[in-house]
Amino acid sequence: xxxxxxxxxxxxxxxxxxxxxxxxxxxxxxxxxxxxxxxxxxxxxxxxxxxxxxxxxxxxxxxxxxxxxxxxxxxxxxxxxxxxxxxxxxxxxxxxxxxxxxxxxxxxxxxxxxxxxxxxxxxxxxxxxxxxxxxxxxxxxxxxxxxxxxxxxxxxxxxxxxxxxxxx
Numbered sequence: 001x002x003x004x005x006x007x008x009x010x011x012x013x014x015x016x017x018x019x020x021x022x023x024x025x026x027x028x029x030x031x032x033x034x035x036x037x038x039x040x041x042x043x044x045x046x047x048x049x050x051x052x053x054x055x056x057x058x059x060x061x062x063x064x065x066x067x068x069x070x071x072x073x074x075x076x077x078x079x080x081x082x083x084x085x086x087x088x089x090x091x092x093x094x095x096x097x098x099x100x101x102x103x104x105x106x107x108x109x110x111x112x113x114x115x116x117x118x119x120x121x122x123x124x125x126x127x128x129x130x131x132x133x134x135x136x137x138x139x140x141x142x143x144x145x146x147x148x149x150x151x152x153x154x155x156x157x158x159x160x161x162x163x164x165x166x167x168x
Contacts, residue, residue, distance in 0.1 A: 019044075024037065025037060062080075062083070064076055067079075134149075
């Protein structure tokens, strides 16, 4: 097996071990997303398994003597010579250097979006908690208690009353 294929198989195997599948699965909220994620993981495992089995092993050596007995020495020697002259070119990765900066930029953008999302999530959780608290207290709350929490509404109503504006 060429060194390039072994390297690809090794990298893929290591990547499979370092992916936090359970952590990512916890972030999914819909059944459809869970189903697609499961399909992705299964496909990744299948490809990883194929890479490990197909490309991580050296090919079995050709038994030239077996073929000499059945076909003949001259023809087998021609094939053996042709087989020995084959040179498999080494893989030169020209794609990764082009996309690595783009990928790194996307990772930075992803981290920024994650931070914004976490901040927005905290804000929304606080807002939900406030609304739930307001919902519980609404039936017994006085106008003064409500205006203490929302002074901008009190100011608006006071201004309307002061200007003799009654909404019609």
